[in-house]
Amino acid sequence: MPELDSHTYDLIFAGGGAAALSLAVQIVQSPLPYRRILIIDPDPKERNDRTWCFWSTAPVFCESTVSHRWNRLAFVSDGVNLHLDTHPYDYRVIRSIDFYRHTLEILKASGRVSFLRASVESIADSDPTSDMATVIAGGIAHRAHWVFDSRWVAVAYRGANPRRHYLQQHFLGWTIRTPNDQFTPDRATLFDLRVPQEGVFRFVYTLPFSTREAMVEYTLFSADLLPPQQYREALETYLQDQLGISEYEILDEESCVIPMTDEEFPRAAGRRIMRIGTLGGRVKASTGYAFLRIQQDSAAIVRSMIERGTPFHNRLPPRRYKTFDAMLLQILFRRGERGKEVFTALFTRNPIGRIFRFLDEVGTVRENLLLMASVPWFLFIRAWFAIRFSKRV
Numbered sequence: 001m002p003e004l005d006s007h008t009y010d011l012i013f014a015g016g017g018a019a020a021l022s023l024a025v026q027i028v029q030s031p032l033p034y035r036r037i038l039i040i041d042p043d044p045k046e047r048n049d050r051t052w053c054f055w056s057t058a059p060v061f062c063e064s065t066v067s068h069r070w071n072r073l074a075f076v077s078d079g080v081n082l083h084l085d086t087h088p089y090d091y092r093v094i095r096s097i098d099f100y101r102h103t104l105e106i107l108k109a110s111g112r113v114s115f116l117r118a119s120v121e122s123i124a125d126s127d128p129t130s131d132m133a134t135v136i137a138g139g140i141a142h143r144a145h146w147v148f149d150s151r152w153v154a155v156a157y158r159g160a161n162p163r164r165h166y167l168q169q170h171f172l173g174w175t176i177r178t179p180n181d182q183f184t185p186d187r188a189t190l191f192d193l194r195v196p197q198e199g200v201f202r203f204v205y206t207l208p209f210s211t212r213e214a215m216v217e218y219t220l221f222s223a224d225l226l227p228p229q230q231y232r233e234a235l236e237t238y239l240q241d242q243l244g245i246s247e248y249e250i251l252d253e254e255s256c257v258i259p260m261t262d263e264e265f266p267r268a269a270g271r272r273i274m275r276i277g278t279l280g281g282r283v284k285a286s287t288g289y290a291f292l293r294i295q296q297d298s299a300a301i302v303r304s305m306i307e308r309g310t311p312f313h314n315r316l317p318p319r320r321y322k323t324f325d326a327m328l329l330q331i332l333f334r335r336g337e338r339g340k341e342v343f344t345a346l347f348t349r350n351p352i353g354r355i356f357r358f359l360d361e362v363g364t365v366r367e368n369l370l371l372m373a374s375v376p377w378f379l380f381i382r383a384w385f386a387i388r389f390s391k392r393v
C-alpha cells in the first residue's frame with residue numbers, strides 16, 4: 001500500500017452513527033489490515049438520543065450494552081390480550097448512549113481511528129482511474145480507498161418516485177416514573193392498538209424497566225406527521241384511559257421519524273463509495289426496525305472485504321420480501337384504518353417465531369405462505385394489483 005499523506009486514509013466514514021460505529025468496530029476487530037480510519041460527524045455522540053430494540057436468538061457484537069431483555073411480549077387490541085412467549089428469541093433494548101460509549105472506547109483504544117467533528121459537504125470518486133474517493137469536510141479534501149456514507153438527518157423522507165410509497169414511522173416516547181406499582185417488568189407491550197385510529201395505523205408500545213418505570217411510545221405509520229401537541233395529548237389520554245395512570249414524572253423524552261418506504265436505496269454511490277445504515281436502505285420498510293439489520297450488514301461487509309477485497313459482495317434476501325413490504329405499505333398508505341385488522345390477524349393467528357422470521361426475511365416459502373394466508377389476504381391481493389399496475393395512487 002502506498003505511503004499515506006495527512007489527509008489520506010484507508011477508510012473514511014461520512015456520518016458516525018449506529019451504522020458507522022458498528023461497521024468500524026467490526027473492521028478493527030477483524031483481520032482486515034486497515035490502520036488509518038477517519039470518522040467524520042458533527043455530533044459528538046454524548047447524548048442518549050434514541051433507544052434501540054430488536055429481537056434475536058444469539059448475542060450481538062455489542063451485547064454488553066443491552067440494558068433490558070424480555071421473553072414475553074403483549075399484543076393488545078379490542079377484546080384481544082395476547083401474552084406471547086418469545087423463546088428462543090428475546091426482545092432486547094440498548095440505550096444509544098451506552099452503545100456510543102462502548103463503540104467509541106473500542107475505536108479509540110484500537111489506535112487506528114481518528115475523529116473529525118465536521119459536516120461532510122460532498123463525496124465523489126477521486127477520478128475515473130484512481131482507486132480512491134474524496135470527501136470534502138470543513139473545506140478540506142480527505143481521500144480514502146473506501147468511503148462509507150451514512151449521513152442521515154431524521155426528517156420526514158419523501159422521495160419523488162410516484163410508483164413508491166413514502167410513509168413515516170413517527171412517535172413520541174416518554175420514560176415515566178409512577179409513585180405506585182403500575183407495570184409488569186417481565187412483559188413488554190409490542191402493540192397496544194386501543195387508541196383511536198382515525199384512518200391511520202396507530203399504537204402504543206411500552207417497555208417496562210421496573211414496576212414503576214417504563215418507556216411508553218405513541219407511534220404512527222403514516223404519510224404525514226402530526227402537530228407536536230397531538231402526540232402529547234394522545235400519550236396522556238392513553239396513560240389515563242388504558243393504563244389508569246394519572247400521576248407520573250417524565251424522566252426522558254424521545255421523538256423521531258423513521259422512513260418506511262419501498263424506494264430502492266442504492267448501495268454504491270461510486271466505485272469506492274458505499275452507503276450504509278438508513279441511507280443504504282437498511283431500515284425494514286414495513287416495520288422501521290434497522291438496528292439488528294445494521295449489525296448483520298456490517299458483518300457481511302467485513303466478510304466481503306476479507307474474501308473479495310471489496311465491500312459490495314453481499315447476498316440479498318429473497319426478492320419476495322420486498323413485495324410483502326410494498327403490499328403492506330400500500331395497505332397502510334391507502335387504507336390505514338385496516339392496519340389494526342391486519343396486525344391483529346397476524347398476531348392472533350401466527351406463532352411469534354414465524355412473525356420474527358418473516359420480518360427477519362429468513363422464513364421458508366411455506367412459512368411465508370402460512371403467514372400470508374392468516375391475514376386478510378384480499379387486502380394484500382388488491383395491494384399487489386395496485387402495486388403491479390398503478391402503484392401508489
Ligand SMILES: Cc1cc2nc3c(=O)[nH]c(=O)nc-3n(C[C@H](O)[C@H](O)[C@H](O)COP(=O)(O)OP(=O)(O)OC[C@H]3O[C@@H](n4cnc5c(N)ncnc54)[C@H](O)[C@@H]3O)c2cc1C
Nearest residue numbers: 015017018019050052053119120152256277278289290291
Ligand atoms: C429515535 C429513534 C429510535 C429508533 N428505534 C429503533 C429501534 O428500537 N429498533 C430499530 O431496529 N431501529 C430503531 N431506529 C432506527 C435505526 O436503527 C436508527 O435510526 C439507527 O440509528 C440508524 O443508524 P444510521 O447510522 O443509519 O443513522 P444514525 O445513527 O442516525 O447516524 C447518521 C449520522 O449521520 C450524521 N450526519 C448527518 N449529516 C451529516 C453530514 N453532512 N456530515 C457528517 N455526518 C452527518 C448524523 O449526525 C448521525 O450521527 C430508531 C431510530 C430513531 C431515530
